[in-house]
Amino acid sequence: MKKFLIIQLRPEDETADNEFEAILKYGKLDLSEVTRVRAEQSGLPEINLADYSAIIVGGSPFDLTTPPEKKSPIQNKIEADFTRLLNQVIPNDFPFLGCCSGNGLLGKHCGASITKRFPEPVGGIDVTITEAGVSDPLLANQPTTFRALVGHKEACEEVPPGAVLLATGETCPVQMFRIGENVYATQFHPEGDPAGFTLRINVYKHNGYFPPEDADKLIAAVENEKTPIAQAILQRFVARCRS
Numbered sequence: 001m002k003k004f005l006i007i008q009l010r011p012e013d014e015t016a017d018n019e020f021e022a023i024l025k026y027g028k029l030d031l032s033e034v035t036r037v038r039a040e041q042s043g044l045p046e047i048n049l050a051d052y053s054a055i056i057v058g059g060s061p062f063d064l065t066t067p068p069e070k071k072s073p074i075q076n077k078i079e080a081d082f083t084r085l086l087n088q089v090i091p092n093d094f095p096f097l098g099c100c101s102g103n104g105l106l107g108k109h110c111g112a113s114i115t116k117r118f119p120e121p122v123g124g125i126d127v128t129i130t131e132a133g134v135s136d137p138l139l140a141n142q143p144t145t146f147r148a149l150v151g152h153k154e155a156c157e158e159v160p161p162g163a164v165l166l167a168t169g170e171t172c173p174v175q176m177f178r179i180g181e182n183v184y185a186t187q188f189h190p191e192g193d194p195a196g197f198t199l200r201i202n203v204y205k206h207n208g209y210f211p212p213e214d215a216d217k218l219i220a221a222v223e224n225e226k227t228p229i230a231q232a233i234l235q236r237f238v239a240r241c242r243s
Contacts, residue, residue, distance in 0.1 A: 007058070009078060011060075016058075023056060026231040040078065043077040043080075044081035044082070054241035056099070058191070065115070065154055082109065089183060090183060098184070099185075103186055107185060108156075115156075116154055120152055121210050132166060136164075137236065137240060138184065139166060139167070148188035149188060149193070150192075151197070151200065159174055190233045192230065193231075198222065201218050
């Protein structure tokens with residue numbers, strides 16, 4: 001049985017472990033079905049796509065807009081490694097789901113500008129499915145507007161050339177896109193839930209996502225967020241790749 005490759009970029013064990021567990025939970029994946037790679041530790045190994053059913057990439061505190069000379073060596077290595085990986089993924093239309101940072105890495109690779117014009121503070125937002133998104137297998141037969149959890153300083157300025165915009169938002173227009181038939185990205189977190197976001201708020205409150213003194217207010221705001229449609233995207237992606 002081919003496994004799902006889960007690539008993580010979070011340097012902190014507690015946030016990485018929580019994200020990994022959430023991907024398993026909401027993707028309805030068993031631990032035996034996945035291979036986990038923490039790229040922030042030593043970059044990506046050589047990856048043979050034939051060994052896997054799909055790739056899922058999580059979020060990170062790294063900023064793509066930081067000048068290369070100011071990035072850490074591991075961030076520069078990760079970006080170079082993703083260039084190599086995506087040069088395989090896109091021509092082969094290999095199943096891929098990039099979430100938040102995975103969205104930025106894919107978007108930049110495919111020609112989108114990454115900007116700080118559309119930041120969203122940590123919390124819940126309304127995401128609206130586009131006309132093209134209504135017929136997409138990950139979004140079909142769902143409410144056209146749904147709640148999702150976000151928290152980012154950067155986003156795609158526009159949809160990458162050749163990509164299809166599947167979902168948009170009031171503050172950040174590129175919330176989900178698809179390249180080909182199987183390569184997806186979301187700016188929001190399909191694995192997000194209140195417990196995981198409470199942890200991230202506490203860990204990242206000095207990372208520039210929001211004023212540190214707002215942490216308690218943000219935790220209270222996400223406490224009652226329910227995001228089943230966003231989580232269903234992850235589940236549908238996994239189910240589709242299994243079949």
